[in-house]
Each structure stands twice: as C-alpha cells, then as structure tokens.
Amino acid sequence: MGGVLNEKVDRIASEFNESQQEFIVKPVYKGNYTETMTAGVAAFRAKKHPHIIQVFEVGTATMMAATRAVYPVYQLMNDAGEKFYPQKFLQAVTGYYTDSDNNMYSMPFNSSTPVLYYNKDALDKQGVSLSSSESPSWYEIEKIAKKAQEDGYECGITVGWQSWTQLENYAAVHNLEFSSLSNGFDGLDTKLDLDQEHILHHVGRLREWQKTNLFSYGGRRSDAAPKFYNAECVFYINSSASYSSVEANVKKFKFSVAPLPYYPEIEAKPKNSIIGGASLWVLRGHAPASYRGVARFFTFLTSPEIQARWHQETGYLPVTIPAYELTKEQGFYLKNPGTDTAILQMTRVTPTKNSKGLRIGNFVQIRDVINEELEAIWAGSKTASEGLKDATRRSNKLVDKFLRRNF
C-alpha cells in the first residue's frame, strides 16, 4: 500500500519479525490495487510469486475461480495447525470472502465501507443536524443541499468511487439484487440487473441534479475530494478509510460523518452496506513448511491489538469483534465522534443475500463499464435508462467473457 499506509504495513511486518525467530515477512509495494494484482498474476506465471498477495475486493471472483493457484485460508490454517476462529470476524466483512459453505478463502485486511461526510458549518447555518448512527433519507439530504446552494455553496453532493457508493452499496442498503444468483455467490454465471426500477430512480435523480450542480461528478476514484475540501460541495460520499485524508485536508470548516442516505419507501429498515478494500490471498507452490509462517503471520495480524491500532490509525474497519470491543474500551469512539459510523452501518442488521457482497467475474472491467455509462449519463448524452441498459448489456458480455476463460 502506498503513502502513510505503507509505513503502517511495514511496522506490522517488522513487529511480527521481532515477535518470533522462525519466519520473516517482507512487505513489498507493487503499486495500486490493479497493478498489484497484475504483478501477482505475472509473478505466478513466471513461478516467482510471493506467499501472500493483497487483492482488492473486485478481484475476489477471479481469485476464487483460480483453484489451482490459490491456497484457501481456512485450509491453510487447518493444515498449519494454527488456532483459527472464523466466528470472531465481522460477518459483514468475511461474508465477502467466504464460499457458500462458509469457508474463508482469504484473510480480510483493509476493509472499508462508504459513509457520508458533510460540512457541519453549512448544516449548522441551517440549524439542522444529522445522526452519526441513523441513515438520513435522500429527501432530507436533497433539501439540505438545495438550501446550502441558496446559502452560497456551489454544489450539493459529490461522490467518490461511484459504482461502489451509488450502485453496489445502494443496492445492498435497499436490499435489491444487483446481480442474479445471489450477487454471484451461487455461481459464476450471474447476470447483472442495473436498469431495475429502484436503481433507475436514484440515477435518474442524480442526473437531474447534475444540471443544477446539486450533484457534481468529480471523477472515478477519489478525485472529487477537493470539491469537498474547498467547501464547494456540502456532502461527500466516499470510503470510511478516507477519514484521515478528509481530516488532514479540511481546513476551513468543521466536518462530520453520517451513514449512507436511503429511500424509506424502498426499504423501511436499511440493510448493512458492503465493504470495499482488499484482503490477503495465499498462493500455492512454495515449500509446505513456509506456509506455517503465513498462518502464524495471519494470527498475529488479526490479533485485537494490531487490528485495533490499524482501525484507529487508518479508518479501515476492525475485522474482528475483539478488535472492535478493544477500541470501544479504549474510548476511541467517544474521543473521535463519527469514526464508528462505518462499523455501525456494517453491523446494523444480519447481512441478507443481497447485502453479503458481490462476486462477479471480470468485475474490474465491469466497474469501468459502469463508470463509462454513468459518465455518459451525468454528461447528459444518455438518459438514465439508456445508460443503465447499456451498462447491463456490456457488463453481462464481460461476465460471459470471464466464463469463456474459466474452464
């Protein structure tokens, strides 16, 4: 991982190396998620691969399908005789990485979920406030954003990672099936359904809002962040892991965090949001004894102390319940209001089959397709219905292409 996170990963590795004599973990930075995955695949093909590779959540289906390359974590822990308690992990996190028999295939490491950041000064001016644990309705957000524009703010809402925050999580929170066969969990032959009524409704509204800058698109990843930092936009939806960057960059006003907005008429009780981020996958092909070291490292990595620190310093979710409890005990959430919003949102209900996660082949490219079509919608060159229809058709073609390659 890059930047500050790189240092934190290095620190965990060196602490592990000092904690025992037998094994040495060497962290290597290979670029962004896509680059890391590509490098890992290339290394495996050249038989020079590492034991562990960090793969982002959209690569999950690809990794799961690679049975001859991947050493499932549950099997590894068992083979190595390492004590392992999957039930101590947060269901909403591990759900993304387990098969239908509840076997964990990879080790969750940095998981986050989208939340709503807002300009507290702008809301104070209107005399309104948002709860840090209860989802506001989209109508409420719309009203506040419009009022803020009247007060002189240039735009209402901006978002990062639009497919993840506005479609995938939108579907999960409203308990909508994003893709058939339980979002791909029951089979690779899944079919996306993006032009369904309720998704159309939301995207259509955003498209209208784009015309008056009530919604302002700012790029595919987190490129929209400056719009929030500069107090151009009042609301900003992005990963909970952006917390530290938001904190570092917001200078002119007070900001705060709320759960994702929802439409009460679609789902009276909003479901859990789904994760993003990455997990650690183990690759086959090394000496059996060395995998004992991998197992040992995983135990170390998921210990409450390490996880709690990681969670508090980065804004990523604590992946285990003991780490969450420890953070609570340490009084972290009381000192830093809003930092528990993400975890409350993740755990507020038992995940349904629509909110467990997504397992779709070629998802990296599908995200690109969705980005492209959404961009065409925001730009006004397609209607919401045209864009989402095209996105569905093109995405399903990519799923077929994935099936063609996985025989």
Added chain:
Amino acid sequence: MEQQTPYKHKFLPYLLVAPQLLITLVFFIWPATEALMQSFMVENTFGTASKFVWFENFSYILEDEQYLHSVQVSLVFALATTAVSMGLSLLLAVMADRVVKGAQVYQTFLIWPYAVAPAIGGILWYFMFNPSIGILAYWLKGMGYQWNHQLNGMDAMILVVIAAAWKQISYNFLFFLAGLQSIPKSLIEAAAIDGASPFKRFWDIVFPLLSPTTFFLLVVNVVYAFFDTFGIIHATTAGGPANSTAIMVYKVFNDGFVGLDYGSSAAQSVILMMLVGVFTLVQFKYVERKVQY
C-alpha cells in the same frame, strides 16, 4: 559490369551485426512471437490452463463495438495531435529562423519540453486543466466556459491532444528549423526583389521546398500519436470519460493488464503490429524514394 571486392573475413561481418541482431531478437522477435501465439489462445487468469481457439480472439474484438470505437478515437487523436504539433512548430520555426539576436536562447527553450517524460508532461497539463484547482480551467471559467475533462469527452480529447502535441513540438521544431536553414537564401531574396510578400514567399517557395521534411514529420508524428502516447493518456484521463480518449494502445493495456484477458490483448497487439508494418511500408515507399532531400 560491377566489380566485386573480395572480402577475406568470413565471420567478422556476422560478429559486427550480432549485437543488433541479438537486441532485435530479444526485444522484438521473441515478444512478438509470444504475442502471436497468445493471440490464438484462451487462457485462464493464472495461466494454469489454456486452449487453442484459432481466430476466436480476433473475431471477438472485431465485433466489439468498444474496439471499433478505439480505432476511431485513435484516428481522431492522431490527426489532431499531428496537425496541432506540426502547425505550431512550423510557425515557431519560421519565427525563430528570422530571429537574429539571441537565436540560440530561443531555440534552446523551445527544445526543452522534449526532455520531459510523457507522463510528467501529461500530469502538468492535467493539473493546469483540473476543474477544481487548475489555473487554465479557472481562466476558462472566467471566460464563461465550464471546463470539465472528467465528464466531457471533447474536453478530455482536447486535453490529451494538447499534452501530446506540446511534447512533440520541440522535435518537429528542430527538423523544421534545420529544413528552413537549408533553403538557399538567394531564392527567397530573389522573390523579395520581384515584389513577393512575406506570406507569398513562404507559401510559394519555402513551403514546397520544405515538403520532404514535412512529409517525414507527418509519418513520425502519426506513429508517435499512435504508439508513444500511452504515458500521457494513462497519467491524465486513463482513457475516460466513457472511453472517449481510449486509443488502441490504451485498450491493449486495459484488456491485458486490468482485465487480465491476455488472449484478447495479444490479438489487439498483433493488429497494431500489422499497422506498424503498414506505416513502415508507407515511409519506405514514399518518404525514402519519391521525396528528395
């Protein structure tokens, strides 16, 4: 009758061309063969299984609207970049040619952008045009134009064309300047005495005499725009928005390295290789034969 010179060394010639052959073999023939082989195969992500599919990869991409779109984007991008960079550099070269005092200084400054790595050049323009923080976007806003290359395909295309052309201006400038300086002054002076205006002198004498240089640069610039601009596009628009700047080379990268679909990516590389072949042919046939230096 031609006289043959007997050459005694049998191995020396081979030894002398060996390094070049080796480089070609390792850096071109080998990867090209691999790509050719892969273009007929379908492989799973980690390469643990593969099968031979004949021309399936090719038929797949030739039916793919996105691929045909990228061909179109490449053409627009190459033509615009070539026109902008050659037009501006010709203008600059003509002006620099007339400067007497401090000519060296001008020329040196004009060559500088060529030393900037493509990705860095791209990033510079990206920042200047950034809709939120860019100075150029800010000025455009002042003039009443809402610049947004993250959303508007035309803006994005203009951005990458500017970034790509800016980098190439120095190169073109050098060649044009050299071409201008090799035109005999007496010709131009004679025309001036006959009462030809500066524009007429340029259009009727200088420009035709410059045509070998112009034609050579045309080929070089088109090749540059097609194959050498990956860094600029990757650093600025990443092919977006909605693929409006995804040129063919970018799609090879995207399908191969992001999508991990090596078969399709290889098939696209093979098509690009054939395209390079065509360009080379054009260059040999027309530039080296018909147009005299």
